[in-house]
Amino acid sequence: MPASTTADPIKVTVLADSDTRWKWGALTARRIAPHARLDARLLRGRATPTERQLAEVGIPADSMREVTAADFLATTTRENADVVVLSCVGGTVQAMLHGLARAWEGTPRRPVVVTGYVGVVYEKLADGLLLRSGADAVLANSAHDADRFRAVYEGVGADAGSIVETALPFLEGTPYEASADRPFTVVFAVQPSVPDSRKDRMYLLRRAVDHARFHPDREVLVKLRSKPGEHTTHIEEQPYQKLVARLDPPKNLKLVYGHMGEVLDRTDLLVTVSSTAALESMHRGIPTAILTDLGIREALGNHHFLGSGAYASWDHIDAGQVPRVRPAWARAQGIASEGDPFSTVRERVTALTGAAELPPLAPYYTTATAPGYLPGVLARHSLDPKGEPLPGAAVEPAEPSALRRAVRDFARNSARTAYRQGVQRVAPVIRRWGQL
Known part of the structure; x- marks a missing residue:
């Protein structure tokens, strides 16, 4: 599937369970096969993206519809996809791997299955990776991640050959240049679940408001992920939109939505706890501050940035500090990497789609290796221990009436x-x- 071809004679289906995972899955599909037909299947659940969220992501598909797990398994075979990208939480990926293995049983030709992570992997490393074991390609977003992933698979005897080093597919955009034509702009990129307590979220928001008051010549933007009532990958119990009303913010502080890339186009300093937006910002060369106000802790995910040179507190930012990422750390994280980081996975998928026959999907977890764990994972998606839909699992007609x-x-x-x-x-x- 060379990038230089004018048309890729293949079909890619992306199964996604949230707006951020649709973004990762769709962009990954485009990096693997730029001109392929792209079919979106949005898994029905609490985080199924709304029309507004899909419009904000801004990635068109040749077809798009909402599905249940059973519906996806029932239709994937007859839709004749060449590649299936599973862009979901680990448990869902595992359930789909078992379900697809059952659906394709005895079939010599089957789609190539690709999966991976939407962003920074800072928790549940072994758990998440083993739930993704069984895919033909498990994408690692950096050399750092690839080494960690292989160590986990080799440590349990799973197929480490499925790990493929790539990069986050949305690391792009114009390199940063300061502009005298607009105010110095500080963007606080919030996260739905980090931190999770009202007290900590109010603290961070109050500091952003105070920064705007201390620097009336600056514009301070609070970049929000979703509107109240919407969900992304994680549940947000204390939306910043509701909290900010208590603080009487100055006019130079604004709440903004929209595509992160467009917000970064006017950013002079990105501030966050541990958002993947930090990697996008660093990739462009935008000064980026990883907040230490609440500590550097695994629960916050900001420990991932150890060695980056980007740590700062709001006190430092108020005093004018502008952190710069260390180049060696950035390279290890797949940021601003040279060459095409997707060439290897593109070659892997090209070889597999061209093979006369592919082996059956073989997840590490089976009823023999994890008899007390796997059935529960499958049951959450209405599958039995064999990967078959349970009686009554919802399968809708492809074209329901109005x-x-x-x-x-x-x-x-x-x-x-x-x-x-x-x-x-x-x-x-x-x-x-x-x-x-």
């Missing part, structure tokens, strides 16, 4: 609204009661 679509969408949106209200309003109240 009435059926309207009823389905109304019921689905009502259920999501109830779930989100429970997460963002009821659950925090119950926790506060428990602390009395």
